[in-house]
Amino acid sequence: MLKEYRARISATYKNADTEEWIDIRFTRPIGYLWALFFKKLHVVPNVVTILSIIIGIAAGWMFYYQDIYHNIAGVLLLMWANFYDSADGQLARMTGKKTRWGRMLDGFAGDLWFVAIYLAIVLRLWNEFIPLTHVHWKFLILFLAIFSGVFCHAKQCQLADYYRNVHMFFAFGKEDSELDNSRQQRVLLNTTPKKGNFWWRAFLYFYGNYTHSQESLTPYLQDLMNVINNKRGGNIPEEFRLDFRKESKPMMKYANILTFNWRAITLYVSCLLNIPWLYIVIEIVVFTSLAYYLRERHEKLCRQMTMLLEKGYYDETPTLI
Structure with missing residues (x-):
């Protein structure tokens, strides 16, 4: 049962x-x-x-x-x-x-x-004192919140979401992935009639920018996708798929930390202890450091896999996904 x-x-x-x-x-x-x-x-x-x-x-x-x-x-x-x-x-x-x-x-x-x-x-x-000082937070906390939300939190979520979709694409195929690209979104936007589709077109515009931002963060991954799509016609060897999954799967735990749960736990503890500024500090320092580590490790994997593909290491067992 x-x-x-x-x-x-x-x-x-x-x-x-x-x-x-x-x-x-x-x-x-x-x-x-x-x-x-x-x-x-x-x-x-x-x-x-x-x-x-x-x-x-x-x-x-x-x-x-x-x-x-x-x-x-x-x-x-x-x-x-x-x-x-x-x-x-x-x-x-x-x-x-x-x-x-x-x-x-x-x-x-x-x-x-x-x-x-x-x-x-x-x-x-806003009207509270910065710890160990007699200075009010005022605009400093506003600046830190904007920096944390826009340049740290948002970028981390973009990266984590992208890597999880990339993992599913290579490990399980296109049908089981939600991997999109900015070029595809621009085509959809340009071919969607304006009449009666205002909100959908607005979504496609912003989602296109979102996917473009993901791509700009991952140059070596884009090189790998370029080799697969433009030089191999989408043919991905089965052995490549298995190797990529093996190396990528351990990174998913880091991608998951950058999504909701651990961020929420940090928020809960900080606010319950009445030190909410700590959440923003951890967001900027700890989560950003983890995102940087994840990006460097994943980019290194993509660079290695691209080299192996171009050298013909996986040419024996092509599979279309």
Whole structure:
């Protein structure tokens, strides 16, 4: 019975290789129960995503307050929002109800949560003293929050999301991956009629910029993709696929740290201890250092795999994926 239940939950994963331990043991099982609940009520995934956005923004508001009760409420609300964020994807995979709006909403949900959270931290600290000084935070905390959110947090999430999709592409094929490229998005944008498609075109524009930013962070990965697509016509040797998966899979734990769970745990601890500035410092120093390490390690792998392909090391067993 338990094995069957776990198998049903596993069927709603994107891919076991890229699922984080906390998600497998905690978030996905609870998200699955919510997905079953919403399925029984005939609630579509987009509604679940909208609910997660509302709850996540409410969580951010709670972190504005310094008392323990509001902060506990913020922790519980953000966990709830994350369960719904898991449930919407699980529900979509269970029911096959995947829409343009779903893709747009799901992409922006987590961003909206953290905009609210960063704003709450700025307002919370605005008139507080910087530790060990008699100077108020004021514009310094605003600057740090913008720097942390835009240049650290956002870039880290882009990198982690990209590497997980690249891993699924090479390990399991195009059908099991959500790997896109900026050129493809520009073509979609230019071929989508303007009339009646304002929001979809806006999404394609911003998503195209997002994928372009991912590509600009990973030059050696782009060289590898260029060799595969332009010089080999998309033919990827089976042995290459296995070797890439073997080397890439250990890196997924670092990519997962750069997504939601560990960032949220850091936020919870910092706010509950009433030192919310610590979250921003850890974001800038620790998570950024980890992202740099992950990028260097992955780029090194891509450089090595590109050299092996160009030298003909994998030419014996081509496979199209």
